Amino acid sequence: MNQTIESLLKHKSIRKFRNDPVNADLLNLLVSAGQSAASSSFFQAVTIIRITDHEIRRQLASIAGNQEQVKFAAEFLIFCADFNRSKKCCEGNGQTATEGFTEQFIVSTVDAALYAQNVVVAAESVGLGICYIGAIRNNPKAASNLLHLPQNVYPVFGLCIGYPAEDPAVKPRLPISVVLKENNYNSQGDASEIAAYDRILKKYYENRSDNQKSQTWSGQMTELLQKEARPHMRGFLTAQGFKMK
Amino acid sequence: MNQTIESLLKHKSIRKFRNDPVNADLLNLLVSAGQSAASSSFFQAVTIIRITDHEIRRQLASIAGNQEQVKFAAEFLIFCADFNRSKKCCEGNGQTATEGFTEQFIVSTVDAALYAQNVVVAAESVGLGICYIGAIRNNPKAASNLLHLPQNVYPVFGLCIGYPAEDPAVKPRLPISVVLKENNYNSQGDASEIAAYDRILKKYYENRSDNQKSQTWSGQMTELLQKEARPHMRGFLTAQGFKMK
Structure with a gap:
């Protein structure tokens, strides 16, 4: 087994971080690793919003059920599925772009996830810890307003990155x-x-x-599946241009 | 820069493979690396179908626009978003599970992508090459029938894995x-x-x-966005239980 696989097998979410910042060159390297992920039809349908503003962090933490790590992690990135960029290119060439297809929703959501996981793997390989924050989807409209997201862009999840101040055990997975x-x-x-x-x-x-x-x-x-799962998502996505045609 | 990040930055899709098989223990290790990925609310909403049957390979290759590597790669895995497993657990406990929420579609699609990307990173770290096959969504109904997928499971993409018989240049990404x-x-x-x-x-x-x-x-x-994007996806997903509520 090599170091890469060893690091993958050791993954655990980190929710408590030391104060140390992530060096700017290192952050750039992590994002470059994300850039290298495969992309469906090469749409590169991802935009990352790096949150350095304390007030925006505070509001996003509040949206995410007051998860403290959103406020205090050295870095907090929002991964957005983005069909706005390619659509603008198409329009720039004088053509009308198709939009709102379920397939485009899948392509951009998968692109964002592959990209993010590369960032995660790179981060953990240098001793950083991470925590995905799906709970920004508690109020995706508020998050999108905060980040000035245009139509055809939606926030899929957030990602906290920082130097771990805890060392939890690895959580056992299904066989x-x-x-x-x-x-x-x-x-x-x-x-x-x-x-x-x-x-x-x-x-x-x-x-x-x-x-x-x-x-x-x-x-x-059983507990989770007795609750409705963020029933606002469909309405939000439709309004945001992802019409699920 | 460490070996892990170096390997991530070198990623390119491989479509021509040598005949050599992937050792069973190694395949197991790659899948274990996938298992270690984060999972939203710990749903672990992923099932992988490993295709060893030649006739099924042939039919899947045909669905995927006759991509030869689907037939000839040492391994071909189909990554499915799976809410059937957790639903069965809920029902086994005598409860009725919610289903069909857009949020559940997102959770399971993201889970499948994070998992797959870990498999990819592990594979590439040992010198294997990979190629994602989104084109199984050309006819997801036929693919689902072939694989006997139950309700609340859909095939997100395929993944070819094998020892590379080509060494293409790295494709430049957006700045x-x-x-x-x-x-x-x-x-x-x-x-x-x-x-x-x-x-x-x-x-x-x-x-x-x-x-x-x-x-x-x-x-x-511009070219891609002038075409309708797999307009059958919505109808297929609805029939499959992913109602996008």
Whole structure:
């Protein structure tokens, strides 16, 4: 096993950071690593907003359920799916661009995620810690207003980056046999493997250093899936130009 | 710069592969690296279908516009966004699960992309080459039937993995200044930077070893955005349970 894979396997989200800044050259290098990710049809449909303004950080933290790390991480980046840039190019060439297709939503969302994960891998490879912040989607309209996002751009998630001030244990994942199938989707036998995993995850939650709880994965899924999942997203996206045609 | 970042910066899609297989333990390690990626609310909303059956490979290659590498890469994995697994857990606990929310579509699509990118980074770190295959979305219904995907699971993209039989140049990306903004979306000055980038990319396309063409990025975007983008996606996803509520 090489250092890269070792670093990938050690991933854990970091929510407490030291005060040390991330050097500007290093940040540039992390973003360059993101730039190198694959992009569907080479749309490069990503824009990153780096938040250095304290008041904007405070408001984004509030949108994200008061997650303190949004305020205090050395860097906080918002990854946006962006079809505005390519559309402007098309219009600059005197043509009308198609827009609002579900496919374009997928392409730009995937582009943003691949890009971000490269930034994450690069960051963790130099000893930085990260935490994705999906909770900016609690109020994507407010976040978009704050960041002056134009039509055909939406904030997919935020990303905190900084030097870790904690060292939590790696969280156990579902067994590979449940996630990796051969030739077709065959979930036979998964239930008993998930039951075994439930016991492993429960033990992890009971014994971890912070935010201990007694919960299984199945229990967590059951709880989450009884709630409506950000039902405002569809209306927000439609208004933002992602009409899901 | 360390080896991990060096490897990220060297990424290029590989479409011609040697015959050598990927060792089973290595494949397992790559998938483990994928497992380690962050997951929104820990849904772990990803299922991977590894295609070893030649006839299924052939049919998927045909769906993907006859991309030969789908048939001949040592490994071909289909990354599926999966809300079926968590839903089954919820129902197993006697509860009714919410479904069809746009947010759940985002969560599972992002989970699949983060996971896949970790597999990619791990693969490239050991000298393997990769190529994402978004074109399975040319006919996602046929692909889903082939793979027996249940409701609330959809194929996001495929991934070819194998030992490279070509060594193309790295494709120049948009300048960082166009992609990375501070505190808000401000595209002033981007047009002239994109014009400069157009010249760089045109030179790359004219001089690359394979599939030479004379095209700018703006030109490519203009061409792509005049076509409807897989207009069947919405209907397919709705029928598949992703109702975009």
